[in-house]
């Protein structure tokens with residue numbers, strides 16, 4: 001097994017030094033704090049389950065690395081390095097509002113996508129220079145997002161699910177991933193043939209960090225959603241999508257004129273082009289799991305997190 005300290009340091013450096021991580025429109029406010037890195041075993045049987053839980057088109061790490069590597073590549077080991085990027089406290093705080101996401105959060109969410117795209121590119125290059133096979137799924141033509149009757153909205157690679165395999169978090173009632181850095185994070189990943197130790201130590205309960213139990217003991221994300229998209233049985237993806245579309249229709253044009261919005265090459269139904277992504281995440285801000293593991297949500301965390 002090899003030590004991946006240099007990869008962890010590289011990921012941290014790429015985020016901290018990225019010019020895109022500073023929002024000029026908000027006095028240089030950083031988007032993300034220090035990342036957390038984990039590793040999923042690319043042969044973990046859970047990846048096969050994602051073809052039922054996420055989409056039949058969900059990619060399998062080994063097949064994927066095999067497809068994009070020269071024949072001579074040693075694929076004895078296949079692992080997925082996953083990184084969590086936590087939104088900075090000021091960004092999260094600004095979104096503890098009602099009805100519409102804050103301007104700061106919307107800009108951070110959008111430009112955060114460009115950071116993930118660019119750092120995936122730079123990390124792949126650095127690994128290739130060291131002779132390591134590595135591919136970040138979001139950079140490839142195999143990565144796609146699409147609508148399906150059975151899964152509503154889906155993709156060929158779910159970063160949340162991959163982070164779950166890496167033991168980096170558990171699903172909340174709102175279907176976002178509750179991590180040691182809280183739920184308000186963005187996630188990136190890269191598949192590699194490096195022989196590295198998996199960080200996965202999963203509890204069988206896939207909602208182990210959620211304070212819910214069907215929303216009975218917490219459920220604050222249900223109250224935070226302005227359109228009632230979250231219930232005791234989980235997330236209504238269609239309602240959530242309609243709200244995010246309404247936010248986009250109302251805000252995107254004037255945000256593009258007013259703010260330094262960065263586009264990212266996002267594929268939808270096989271068509272990749274530069275797009276903007278505003279998001280919402282009111283259900284991830286102003287809740288006990290916002291910036292910490294909710295089991296560690298103390299009075300101090302309420303004000304600092």
Ligand code: SF4
Pocket residue numbers: 172173174209210211212215218219220221222287288289294
């Ligand atoms: S707000 Fe409460 S119920 Fe909702 S995901 Fe967070 S811990 Fe779970």
Ligand code: SF4
Pocket residue numbers: 174224225226227228229230235239240241243244279280281282283284
């Ligand atoms: S992202 Fe917004 S619309 Fe979707 S569930 Fe959360 S609060 Fe509701």
